[in-house]
Amino acid sequence: MFGLNKIIPINSDYKFLNYRKFFYIVSSIAIFLSMLLLFFKGLNLGIDFKGGTLIEVSTKNTDIGELRDILSPNFNEVSLQEFGDENTIIIRLQNENNQESIETVNKVKQIINNKVDEFRRSEFVGPTISSELLWKGFQAVSFALFAILIYIWLRFEWQFGFGAVVALTHDVLFTLGVLSFLNIEFSLSTIAAVLTIAGYSINDTVVIFDRVRENLRKYKKLELLDLFNMSINNTLSRTVMTSITTLLALLSLYIFGGEVIKPFALTMIIGVVIGTYSSVFIAVPTLLVFKFRPQDEDEN
Amino acid sequence: MKNYPLWKVFVVFILLSLGIIFAIPSILYKEDTGSWYLDNRLNLGLDLQGGSYLLLEVQTDVLIKEEFENFSDTIRIIAREKRIKINNIEKINESLKVRFESSDKLKDIRQEFLQNYRSVKFNITNNIVSITIDEIFKKTIQDSAIKQSLEIVRKRIDESGTKEPLIQRSGRNRILLQLPGVKDPERIKDLLGKTAKLNFHMVDDDDAKSLSLNIAPFGRMIVSDIENAEIKYLLEKKSRVGGENLIDANASFDPTEGHAVSFRFDTTGAQKFGKATSENIGKRFAVVLDGVVITAPVINSAITGGSGIITGNFTSQEATDLAVLLRAGALPAPLEIVEERSVGPGLGADSIAAGKIASIIGMILVCIFMILIYGSFGFIANISLIANLFIIIALLGTIGATLTLPGIAGIVLTIGMAVDANVLIFERIKEENTKNKKIYETIKKGFDRALSTILDANITTLIASLLLFVFGSGPIKGFSITLSLGVIASMFTALMLTNLLVHLYISFNSKKEINL
Numbered sequence: 001m002f003g004l005n006k007i008i009p010i011n012s013d014y015k016f017l018n019y020r021k022f023f024y025i026v027s028s029i030a031i032f033l034s035m036l037l038l039f040f041k042g043l044n045l046g047i048d049f050k051g052g053t054l055i056e057v058s059t060k061n062t063d064i065g066e067l068r069d070i071l072s073p074n075f076n077e078v079s080l081q082e083f084g085d086e087n088t089i090i091i092r093l094q095n096e097n098n099q100e101s102i103e104t105v106n107k108v109k110q111i112i113n114n115k116v117d118e119f120r121r122s123e124f125v126g127p128t129i130s131s132e133l134l135w136k137g138f139q140a141v142s143f144a145l146f147a148i149l150i151y152i153w154l155r156f157e158w159q160f161g162f163g164a165v166v167a168l169t170h171d172v173l174f175t176l177g178v179l180s181f182l183n184i185e186f187s188l189s190t191i192a193a194v195l196t197i198a199g200y201s202i203n204d205t206v207v208i209f210d211r212v213r214e215n216l217r218k219y220k221k222l223e224l225l226d227l228f229n230m231s232i233n234n235t236l237s238r239t240v241m242t243s244i245t246t247l248l249a250l251l252s253l254y255i256f257g258g259e260v261i262k263p264f265a266l267t268m269i270i271g272v273v274i275g276t277y278s279s280v281f282i283a284v285p286t287l288l289v290f291k292f293r294p295q296d297e298d299e300n
Numbered sequence: 301m302k303n304y305p306l307w308k309v310f311v312v313f314i315l316l317s318l319g320i321i322f323a324i325p326s327i328l329y330k331e332d333t334g335s336w337y338l339d340n341r342l343n344l345g346l347d348l349q350g351g352s353y354l355l356l357e358v359q360t361d362v363l364i365k366e367e368f369e370n371f372s373d374t375i376r377i378i379a380r381e382k383r384i385k386i387n388n389i390e391k392i393n394e395s396l397k398v399r400f401e402s403s404d405k406l407k408d409i410r411q412e413f414l415q416n417y418r419s420v421k422f423n424i425t426n427n428i429v430s431i432t433i434d435e436i437f438k439k440t441i442q443d444s445a446i447k448q449s450l451e452i453v454r455k456r457i458d459e460s461g462t463k464e465p466l467i468q469r470s471g472r473n474r475i476l477l478q479l480p481g482v483k484d485p486e487r488i489k490d491l492l493g494k495t496a497k498l499n500f501h502m503v504d505d506d507d508a509k510s511l512s513l514n515i516a517p518f519g520r521m522i523v524s525d526i527e528n529a530e531i532k533y534l535l536e537k538k539s540r541v542g543g544e545n546l547i548d549a550n551a552s553f554d555p556t557e558g559h560a561v562s563f564r565f566d567t568t569g570a571q572k573f574g575k576a577t578s579e580n581i582g583k584r585f586a587v588v589l590d591g592v593v594i595t596a597p598v599i600n601s602a603i604t605g606g607s608g609i610i611t612g613n614f615t616s617q618e619a620t621d622l623a624v625l626l627r628a629g630a631l632p633a634p635l636e637i638v639e640e641r642s643v644g645p646g647l648g649a650d651s652i653a654a655g656k657i658a659s660i661i662g663m664i665l666v667c668i669f670m671i672l673i674y675g676s677f678g679f680i681a682n683i684s685l686i687a688n689l690f691i692i693i694a695l696l697g698t699i700g701a702t703l704t705l706p707g708i709a710g711i712v713l714t715i716g717m718a719v720d721a722n723v724l725i726f727e728r729i730k731e732e733n734t735k736n737k738k739i740y741e742t743i744k745k746g747f748d749r750a751l752s753t754i755l756d757a758n759i760t761t762l763i764a765s766l767l768l769f770v771f772g773s774g775p776i777k778g779f780s781i782t783l784s785l786g787v788i789a790s791m792f793t794a795l796m797l798t799n800l801l802v803h804l805y806i807s808f809n810s811k812k813e814i815n816l
Contacts, residue, residue, distance in 0.1 A: 198764050
């Protein structure tokens with residue numbers, strides 16, 4: 001209609017896999033750096049996983065400096081941060097002891113009551129809960145990877161499952177690395193984002209694998225490398241198109257969805273980019289490791 | 301219509317109508333109307349409508365500890381009656397070791413002890429007795445404590461005037477509370493944080509020596525004053541009457557003492573109270589709440605009517621809350637708040653507004669993009685997308701799901717991902733279009749080829765989303781529900797509705813060609 005559908009030609013013929021070594025190196029470095037970051041810097045764990053108290057207030061006739069001056073003498077580990085605009089402030093307190101901290105919420109509220117227009121939100125997570133939540137989150141991500149592996153194995157061949165899980169692990173580690181690097185808060189909703197990224201990335205990978213499987217049946221004589229390149233090109237416009245629409249929606253969520261949802265939207269944006277990259281440059285090349293043609297071998 | 305079966309047209313029509321009909325209540329109505337149809341609405345989660353989520357842990361360890369204290373008291377009493385000397389008693393881990401001076405009569409002691417406590421292990425080795433409890437005994441104590449706690453928490457919350465609270469057991473020893481619309485979570489936490497164990501003890505004012513040494517003789521205990529921890533009272537350990545015999549308590553006002561709580565005993569309680577007061581005129585009577593003395597007035601005359609008032613420098617709110625606590629009864633064990641998430645109504649409203657804007661703008665961006673790329677087919681995909689949203693909202697409303705902030709994120713994400721199935725189909729049609737001459741065959745092949753890809757790709761997303769549901773808590777569950785419903789709805793709209801619309805478009809398109 002507007003001719004924009006010709007941006008990606010139907011018969012595109014990019015030799016993605018011929019540069020696979022380059023992308024292996026890029027990804028290896030990225031994963032290595034991510035692991036270094038995760039190991040030495042760690043994630044910026046929010047109170048969901050570290051325990052503690054968070055209070056969001058909208059203030060009146062005061063600023064963050066004054067509130068800090070009022071609160072600091074009373075509490076050991078208190079940090080304040082503007083949240084979106086200068087009248088909305090987040091107060092974080094790390095707790096040493098459970099009971100103490102639920103009273104901390106009351107104490108904070110009493111001290112700053114006359115400076116505050118509204119207590120918008122208060123959260124308290126005790127230490128037993130935070131470690132449980134972390135464990136549950138870890139379980140959810142591991143089970144998801146495992147369940148996806150099983151499903152791909154059943155629907156395709158085990159080699160495809162291997163490729164998918166390599167790509168997924170890559171996505172999860174890489175995303176976590178970026179989160180650590182950018183110091184984005186890691187909370188329960190980040191776990192949701194990571195799992196959704198896994199779902200999205202696998203979705204992308206499956207579409208290409210599906211085409212690889214189809215082409216393996218169709219072109220029995222073709223070199224595997226060329227066949228894989230062809231499959232990626234066949235599905236390329238779809239891969240790009242879906243990434244763009246998803247990113248458009250996420251961008252809208254990031255810009256207009258409010259402060260609370262921002263870290264989630266940002267994590268998703270990072271993950272979608274990484275997930276799309278890995279489907280093309282990691283998942284498919286991994287299949288080259290296996291020298292035989294699945295299924296067709298015994299049929300012929 | 302050519303090449304599109306009539307039954308499919310019906311299915312699409314019916315599902316779509318249902319989607320629109322059942323989405324209307326959620327979109328247009330905010331309040332309950334009492335009508336079956338209109339109340340099929342989306343519930344807003346606590347993070348959107350404001351309210352408090354609390355997770356409480358029942359401190360059952362305290363109960364086990366109390367149980368051992370009872371064992372120790374009982375065995376002392378029995379030993380005293382039988383005139384056997386106890387050298388020492390100590391608690392080691394989960395057992396109580398009692399060292400007697402001799403090994404005589406220990407079997408008699410065992411028999412008498414086991415009459416009081418069945419299912420307790422009582423072992424004698426020479427002159428040492430060890431009392432242990434097993435896991436089943438512990439579990440029984442815990443279970444009954446949780447059940448009682450649930451009951452009492454429910455009463456306290458009901459009394460506090462919270463509407464539509466959700467109170468349920470969670471795991472082994474926890475209670476989960478969802479209190480929508482609560483404006484003052486601090487008050488609720490105060491109400492839940494008190495055990496509210498009320499007991500009336502006689503004060504022993506004769507033994508000043510023990511009090512000054514701060515050592516309670518057997519059968520006595522030392523308790524501090526609520527106002528000033530420096531003030532101590534020496535009390536009889538055994539209470540004369542307790543809160544379990546109360547049948548009513550109300551906040552009242554006493555002209556001389558200020559805010560007070562008036563109470564009334566049941567028949568048994570009234571008898572015990574009457575007996576205690578008539579035998580001890582001129583002595584002091586202490587009202588002990590959760591281990592501190594609230595007040596200890598001198599008994600001027602026997603109180604036989606079974607009612608009285610408790611005073612003690614209360615504010616109006618404190619008196620009201622104490623009355624609530626006494627009416628609801630005492631918790632068997634203290635409750636600890638291990639997690640709290642409270643959202644004020646302001647933030648909730650802001651989140652809804654922001655979510656709406658993000659959804660609408662996301663939607664517009666995606667729609668524009670689709671038309672730019674696919675032209676008329678993009679327009680078709682957009683109709684499917686809008687239908688998709690109606691279906692998601694209708695499903696969420698009819699299954700009574702709760703919309704949370706992450707849930708809104710799930711919907712926005714679905715907008716982006718839902719067009720995927722359409723894109724897959726259009727790309728296939730585009731490919732087939734270069735090979736085939738017959739238009740309907742091209743379309744049929746496009747849909748058929750895309751089918752298995754769409755299924756595989758979406759089922760994997762559903763797996764991830766299902767695991768989120770299983771392992772996620774509250775708001776995250778909301779996200780997984782909207783995402784899953786979105787994926788399912790997008791498969792329906794792409795495979796059925798888009799298909800129908802493409803056929804419609806072709807039959808009205810005079811040129812009979814696909815411009816993709």
